[in-house]
Every structure is written in structure tokens, then in C-alpha cells.
Amino acid sequence: MTDLTARKAELAENLARVEQRINGACVAAGREPGDVTLIVVTKTYPASDVRLLAELGVTHVAENRDQDAAPKAAECAGLGLQWHFVGQLQTNKARSVAGYADFVHSVDRSRLVTSLAGAAGRAGRELGCLIQVALDAPSGSLGSRGGVAPDAVEGLADAVAEADGLRLAGLMTVAPLEGPYAGRPGAAFERLREISSGLRAAHPAANMVSAGMSADLEEAVAAGATHVRVGSAVLGDRPRLR
Template sequence: MTDRSKQLADNLARVEERIASACSAAGRSRDEVTLIVVTKTYPASDVRILHGLGVRQVAENRDQDAAPKAADCSDLSLTWHFVGQLQTNKVRSVTRYADVVQSIDRVKLVSALSTAVAGERESELGCLVQVALDAGNGERGERGGVAPEDVEALAAAVAAAPGLRLDGLMTVAPLAGPYAGRQRAAFERLMEISSRLRRDHPAANMVSAGMSSDLEDAVAAGATHVRVGTAVLGVRPRLG
């Protein structure tokens, strides 16, 4: 085992212990929570190591980094999540490798994805509506996403779009507004919105929340997926 392989194995084991402990504390089964490793800024070689360690779900937030990395790892059985703010001019590229786009925050993006999917793939593209808990009605959040009041309309647009599949909701703990510094409360609010959404869309039961610093709060609130990068891969290098 190389030094990097050992480092990633040790980090992954620690994260697994954290998730298992959080599940136990919340009275949940460990298999109720899926770990997505956020591999942004790290090379395809790390993705290969992670795959060898059992990781099957990875995430990226920049198409210019993700597209070549996904191509390099096309021989691996991986589910790729796109979690960054997505511009419509990148949509066609993203639909070639992403299995799930977690950052749906406007109808224009829904339309662009639906059109691109028709020309690029046969399988449906999973979509999560990104909820911005720092945004007011009709606004977008500082880190992307739509206000809670706008979730149902956007979700309906996803559900009606050919080639797209409404899988659920995603959020990032906000840095401003009433939930700033209150991760547990933020994730509990997301679960409330998810419960309301599932009345009309029962299959949209994925709730993606929590990162390296707050995954325990997300698990306690009921998240089904946590997105962990730094705790597995280390402190990220500066982007050029």
C-alpha cells in the first residue's frame, strides 16, 4: 500500500466511524446514510484509490475538472454527482458523465438539462432541488439554491421534464440568515421541506446534507446522503 493509499484508508475509516456513531446516536441504521466523497481538486489517481477502498459515490463541483477525471475513471463502477452551481453552457458536458445533479436552482437549468439529456444519454438524470435557507421568496441563495417557498414549483418542473428524475433535495449549511451557525436547525428545516415534497413526489426521498464539519448534525436530522471531502482527502490545494 502506498503512502497515499494508507492516508486515504485511514481517513476513510475515521469518517466511517463518525457516520456510524452519528447513526447510533440518532437511532438510525448505518445503511440509511450514504457517503459521497467530494473529490474536487484531487486527481483521478485518488478516485482510483478510493474505489479500491470501496467508495462508489463521488462528487465534483467544476465541470472543467470533473469531465476529464470522469473520463479517466470511466472503467470504474462509480456514481458521479455534480454539486456545484451549474451554468447552462456546461450542461451538455455534465450530462455526459453525471448520474445526479444536486444543484438544481432554476427552471432555465431544468430545461437545458432536459434538452441535453435527450441528445447525450439513454438513462434518466437524477436531480436534486438545492434549497437555500438564506434566501427569501423568489431569491437565490449566496451559495446557490432556491428559497423554501419556491421548492415545490421547481420540483414540479423537474418531475415534468423529459429525461429527468426528481430524486429529492440538497442544501449547504448557510453562512448568513436565521440558520447561520445553526447547522442542526438548518438540516431539520430541510427535512421538513422534504416531508412536504414527498406528499406529491413519494420517490423524491433523497436528502443530501452535511459535510466534513457538520455530518453528525445532518445524520441526526435525517439526511440520507452526506458529502465529505476534506475529512477524507485532506486540506484542499489552492485552485489556480
């Protein structure tokens, strides 16, 4: 058995296990399994893994660093993948990210909206944008891992919706490590559901709710997540690229 064959078998087994978890969580929540999209987070893993995942039927992949994502997306062009950028994004990387990403999950400030809109326009592309919500951030502040405080979502969402080249897709969060939601991912995701409901009252098409990772995807599905971002549970603990 070649290394690639063995790796594909490993990925297939892990992928089946994660899909079973998602389906089970959907059944428990009274939801249809097709309501939840799996995004496989391929950060630090090689393009060869992305190609194998595509062969196994994965259509959504995510990266968190442009310096890794840009060449990987170029190498994997033509595979029919949708690329999600999920990391904190500097404005000077907006032009590069807008060239390959279909969605940016980490929009958290107006300057970034302006940079992404300009970059999307120059690339002739429409970029789906999710507002990253930091549930542990004080009013008017950014979270420690990026994201805006809940009371800033409305204004930033309006800015995205009004920007040429951008489409307001929804909200994203990461379960907080500090504050009132620390250790309570289910409660955090329920709060995101509330914020999402308010957002959709003004922007009905902004219906993506990106929440949940390998350790807490069940809680996210129970709270209405439409997309879960899973890395290690699919790709395993293989050696990193660097």
C-alpha cells in the same frame, strides 16, 4: 513505500474515521448505518485519488466544476462509480455534465431544468436531480451560493418531475453562513427535513436528502440526511491542483 501506497494508506485511515463518525451518528439518531450514503467530494484532487478511493470501496464521488469533472470522469470510467455534480451549474455546461453525472445536486432554476432535460435526452441518459434549497434566501430569490428559497421548491420540483430525461431525486442544502440559520447547522437541516417531508407528499420517490459536510455531518445525520458530502475529512489538506 511508494507515494501511491502511502497515499492509499492515508485515504484508508481517513475514510475509516469518517465512516466511524457516520455510524456513530446513525446509532445516536436511532438509524441504521446503511441508511446514510457517503459521497466523497474529490474536487481539486487528482484522478489518481479517485482510483484509490474506488479500490477502497468508495462508490459515490462528487465534483463542483465541470472543467475538472469531465476529464476526471472520463479518466476514471469503468470503475463503477456514481458521479454527483454539486456545484453551481451554468446552463451552457448542462450538455457536458449530463454526459457523465448520475446526479445533479444544484438544480435551482427552470432554465437549468430545460437545459438538463435537453442534454439528458441527447445523451440518452436519465439524470437524477436534486433541488438545491437556500434556507437563507428571501422569497423569490436565489441564495448567495445558489439554491432556491423554500417557497419555490414545489414549483421547481414539479418542473423536474415533468421533464423528459430527468428524475426528481430529492433535495440538497448547504448550512447557511448568514440569516437565521447561521451557525446553526442542526436547525438548518431540521428545516430541510420538513421541506423534504412536504415534497415527498407530492413526489414519494424524491427521497434523497443531501446535507452535511466534513464539519457538520453528525447534525445532518441526526436530521435525516440520506447522503453526506465529505471532502477534506477524507482527502486531507494535501496541495491543490491549482
